[in-house]
Amino acid sequence: MIVPITGNVTYTITLDPTVWIFDDRKILLDEAFSDKKEDNIQEDELEKASRRFNQEVYQQKINPPVNKSISRLEGQKFLENSYVMPILEFLNHAEINENATSATLVTANGAEQQVPLQALKECFLLFAVDGKPLKDDGPVHFLYRDGSNRENPIKGVEKIIID
Template sequence: MIVPIIGNVTYSITMDPTVWIFDDRKIELGEAFSSKVNKDVNQDEVLEQAAKRWDREVYHQNVKPPVNKSISRLEGEKILTESYVMPIQDFINHAEIGSDAKEAQLITTHEEIVIPIEELKNSYFLFALEGKPLKEDGPVHLLYKDGSNQDNPIKGIQKINIL
């Protein structure tokens, strides 16, 4: 249930989608493709999030993902029933893709698919359906942020090789 990012990167990293359910960066699947998510971003919120990331990276040199420290009972019940996606951008940034990298090879259970790096950066990983990990055709599915492949995601991604 892990997905490594390897190849033309400074740091090979291993992602574990089973723990993302508790990560603050996750987005409900129903909200991921709505214009509300993209248009209602307040500039103050963007600056506040950037300041928090700066504090975490520079002052604490802490690479740990943000994790919900306390979850109410209602939030816990919601987590176990909703479907979630995770933006890929943070993971790509941590791996530090080589400046000459142009494509990403998605190695799935059935085939190998090559997509441009920019498409990978502008994507989500679907990692939970109705609060449960994707055991069939998992551990993650790739969905483009523009929603163009929402009905036909790239399924069964086992490894990402940066070319």
């Protein structure tokens, strides 16, 4: 149930979609392709930048982060919805080399799907349907940001190789 990002990157990283259900960066599948979400993403990026700045400036005064406790109602909501995760932040951590142009998605059945690097940076990874991980055809499904393959995503993505 893990997805490594390898190839033409500075750091090979491993994604674990099973823990994303508690990640604040996840997006409801129903909201992922709406225009309203674009505004929220821009606001979220500004908020994240502000938090990073504050952490760097006041790093000596900050206590270790404490996870926000999840109420019973929030926990129930997690188990009823389908979620996607934007991949861009993970790609930034892997530090894609400048000469990279595309990515290869390797699926559970061994098939390989070539995608442009820009499409990969803007994609969503579907990791939970009705609050449950994708065990049968997972660990993740690849969805283009424009939703063009929403009805027919690339299923069973087990590895991402940057070319």
